[in-house]
Amino acid sequence: MxxxxxxxxxxxxxxxxxxxxxxxxxxxxxxxxxxxxxxEFTASAIxxxxxxxxxxxHLVQAQRRLIExxxxxxxxxxxxxxxxxxxxxxxxxxYAPFLAEFIVAGIDTEPRLYSTDVSGAISPExxxxxxxxxxxxxxxxxxxxxxxMDIKQVEAVAREAVKAAMQRDxxxxxGLEVLVITAGGSR
Amino acid sequence: MSTGQERYQPFFYGPEGRLIQVEYAQExxxxxxxxxxxxxxxxxxxxSHVRPPRExxxxxxxxxxxxxxxxxxxxxxxxxxxxxxxxxxxxSQQYRLTMGTPIDMxxxxxxxxxxxxxxxxxxxxxxxxxxxxxxxxxxxTHLYQVDPSGTFLRGxxxxxxxxxxxxxxxxxxxxxxxxxxxxxxxxVSSTIEAAVNEKPLLQxxxxxxxxxxxxxxx
Numbered sequence: 001m002x003x004x005x006x007x008x009x010x011x012x013x014x015x016x017x018x019x020x021x022x023x024x025x026x027x028x029x030x031x032x033x034x035x036x037x038x039x040e041f042t043a044s045a046i047x048x049x050x051x052x053x054x055x056x057x058h059l060v061q062a063q064r065r066l067i068e069x070x071x072x073x074x075x076x077x078x079x080x081x082x083x084x085x086x087x088x089x090x091x092x093x094x095y096a097p098f099l100a101e102f103i104v105a106g107i108d109t110e111p112r113l114y115s116t117d118v119s120g121a122i123s124p125e126x127x128x129x130x131x132x133x134x135x136x137x138x139x140x141x142x143x144x145x146x147x148x149m150d151i152k153q154v155e156a157v158a159r160e161a162v163k164a165a166m167q168r169d170x171x172x173x174x175g176l177e178v179l180v181i182t183a184g185g186s187r
Numbered sequence: 188m189s190t191g192q193e194r195y196q197p198f199f200y201g202p203e204g205r206l207i208q209v210e211y212a213q214e215x216x217x218x219x220x221x222x223x224x225x226x227x228x229x230x231x232x233x234x235s236h237v238r239p240p241r242e243x244x245x246x247x248x249x250x251x252x253x254x255x256x257x258x259x260x261x262x263x264x265x266x267x268x269x270x271x272x273x274x275x276x277x278x279s280q281q282y283r284l285t286m287g288t289p290i291d292m293x294x295x296x297x298x299x300x301x302x303x304x305x306x307x308x309x310x311x312x313x314x315x316x317x318x319x320x321x322x323x324x325x326x327x328t329h330l331y332q333v334d335p336s337g338t339f340l341r342g343x344x345x346x347x348x349x350x351x352x353x354x355x356x357x358x359x360x361x362x363x364x365x366x367x368x369x370x371x372x373x374x375v376s377s378t379i380e381a382a383v384n385e386k387p388l389l390q391x392x393x394x395x396x397x398x399x400x401x402x403x404x405x
Contacts, residue, residue: 083285
């Protein structure tokens with residue numbers, strides 16, 4: 001019950017989400033946060049069980065901090081995704097899976113976008129969507145995204161994709177949140 | 188102060204505040220074959236004197252690939268050294284498994300240091316081997332020395348084993364920041380030759396910053 005979208009382009013990455021949190025057929029919150037900054041150049045958009053997702057985000061923040069202190073430089077976006085995927089995988093293998101999916105976006109040496117799920121599988125993507133509204137969002141993404149687009153155009157596509165999903169998916173709605181990460185930082 | 192008559196457990200601090208087991212281990216390392224490492228911004232080179240135990244016996248290889256981007260050599264008891272080499276290889280792969288990327292040199296040296304450090308806490312025999320690590324990571328080329336005390340040092344020139352003081356002195360004298368690989372090899376050869384007073388059989392290992400890959404040259 002969510003729509004999150006991530007798109008990568010030459011100048012950066014963009015994450016977009018709706019703000020609805022559901023409890024069955026009840027709207028539990030209209031101001032849910034689904035995009036989390038991990039640091040200034042790394043962020044994750046979550047879908048699924050909120051408590052599990054938030055826990056893994058907090059866990060990876062702690063792990064990244066310890067790694068940075070030990071080796072002296074920040075984990076890359078891929079390494080960050082791998083750390084989340086490791087937890088997801090061990091959860092699955094111990095019959096206590098984390099019921100959440102993540103889009104991990106950021107810039108290290110270049111813009112990066114990954115998706116990881118309950119199984120701990122990692123896939124690098126140029127555009128991706130998760131949540132109940134994702135089939136609708138994908139309709140917009142597949143028909144409008146072009147790899148020649150710049151960050152502004154890509155941001156517009158991400159907005160449109162989430163908006164379309166909010167119109168037709170009962171699990172998504174209540175407003176739009178967007179995070180754009182470029183070499184200058186995130187906003 | 189010390190009469191030499193105090194009774195203290197050999198793995199505890201002595202009256203002078205030193206761990207004698209560590210010093211004995213370091214003494215044992217000093218009897219191993221002469222081994223050196225040289226680093227510049229362009230490469231890390233390790234070289235070791237190889238001694239066949241007697242005629243008609245093959246000598247041990249002294250240059251070890253740890254991972255694609257790291258190599259190691261060392262001096263001391265060879266079986267202790269092989270155990271430490273195993274540990275380095277395991278740590279590198281463990282890091283790859285959890286992070287999905289090659290281990291950085293500082294973390295690798297630290298992990299080995301921690302592994303050895305555990306031995307200094309209990310009444311066990313310390314590994315009598317000093318390891319020299321050569322490698323490259325995101326931040327360039329690196330050279331580390333890890334001792335039986337668990338101490339690890341980063342630097343541009345190290346020597347361990349027989350007459351290592353003399354070898355180190357000669358390397359420091361011959362070291363320049365713009366050393367080429369060939370010049371560095373010559374420096375290693377002449378240094379070890381002077382340290383052991385014979386024409387030595389040498390093995391080398393090299394990482395160049397350009398490729399970031401470790402190569403054994405034996």
